[in-house]
Amino acid sequence: MEVLENSPKERFQVSKQKMEKAAYILKTVAHPVRLAIIDLLSQEGQMGVNDICKVLDCEQSLVSHHLINMKLRGILKSQKDGLNVYYELKEKEIIKLLACIENCDCNM
Amino acid sequence: MEVLENSPKERFQVSKQKMEKAAYILKTVAHPVRLAIIDLLSQEGQMGVNDICKVLDCEQSLVSHHLINMKLRGILKSQKDGLNVYYELKEKEIIKLLACIENCDCNM
DNA sequence: GTGTTATATGATAATATTATCATATATTTG
DNA sequence: CAAATATATGATAATATTATCATATAACAC
Numbered sequence: 001m002e003v004l005e006n007s008p009k010e011r012f013q014v015s016k017q018k019m020e021k022a023a024y025i026l027k028t029v030a031h032p033v034r035l036a037i038i039d040l041l042s043q044e045g046q047m048g049v050n051d052i053c054k055v056l057d058c059e060q061s062l063v064s065h066h067l068i069n070m071k072l073r074g075i076l077k078s079q080k081d082g083l084n085v086y087y088e089l090k091e092k093e094i095i096k097l098l099a100c101i102e103n104c105d106c107n108m
Numbered sequence: 109m110e111v112l113e114n115s116p117k118e119r120f121q122v123s124k125q126k127m128e129k130a131a132y133i134l135k136t137v138a139h140p141v142r143l144a145i146i147d148l149l150s151q152e153g154q155m156g157v158n159d160i161c162k163v164l165d166c167e168q169s170l171v172s173h174h175l176i177n178m179k180l181r182g183i184l185k186s187q188k189d190g191l192n193v194y195y196e197l198k199e200k201e202i203i204k205l206l207a208c209i210e211n212c213d214c215n216m
Numbered sequence: 217g218t219g220t221t222a223t224a225t226g227a228t229a230a231t232a233t234t235a236t237c238a239t240a241t242a243t244t245t246g
Numbered sequence: 247c248a249a250a251t252a253t254a255t256g257a258t259a260a261t262a263t264t265a266t267c268a269t270a271t272a273a274c275a276c
Contacts, residue, residue, distance in 0.1 A: 059235080074215035
């Protein structure tokens with residue numbers, strides 16, 4: 001009972017799911033602090049939470065929430081070393097978004 | 109009184125502004141219906157509101173809100189012809205986001 | 217004009233995201 | 247063990263986004 005070609009409805013569902021996944025990823029990163037974190041990690045490779053806080057001039061707790069959420073959603077990964085937790089990009093593709101958006105010329 | 113090199117603080121501000129702009133654009137499109145609209149328009153070029161509603165199986169009013177918002181934020185443009193309003197991508201770069209995200213392999 | 221269709225608008229409700237704060241946990245140092 | 251440091255957690259408040267509904271507007275057909 002193999003289906004070789006999808007019906008319009010099936011195709012629609014596939015596309016719908018694809019859009020939901022894409023939106024999910026985009027929502028995860030669509031925040032200035034999160035983008036700054038991504039940008040930072042793409043340059044530095046790995047950073048401890050406190051260093052990120054200092055560079056971004058942003059509260060520890062808030063940064064931690066952002067980091068954990070992005071990790072949960074598969075954008076970051078982390079590694080513990082003593083007192084410190086080092087975060088880095090898990091999904092390196094994501095930095096292309098930033099490059100991609102630089103070329104956009106929307107109203108703000 | 110020209111400043112040839114920016115101070116760290118200035119650079120920080122510049123990057124902050126850049127991240128805010130990028131987040132603004134990403135937020136504008138980070139929604140399954142909006143992505144579907146963008147995807148559709150990238151294929152069809154131009155479409156009337158009702159046709160978009162039908163294809164996406166989505167309420168007229170909701171679609172209209174999304175379209176107007178995306179237009180306001182510089183992603184779409186529109187053109188009126190009689191009763192119909194045809195929308196199309198203003199910012200074609202934006203479709204690269206979708207391609208970019210297809211390669212990401214995050215948890216969902 | 218009346219009726220019909222396409223789109224927009226605006227209020228409100230429902231929901232999700234983000235920030236803040238106080239505190240918990242875990243690790244290291246002495 | 248007590249103190250200090252780094253990070254996480256969880257509750258809550260503040261804010262933003264999204265959906266829904268009822269209705270307005272505008273253009274066309276008759």
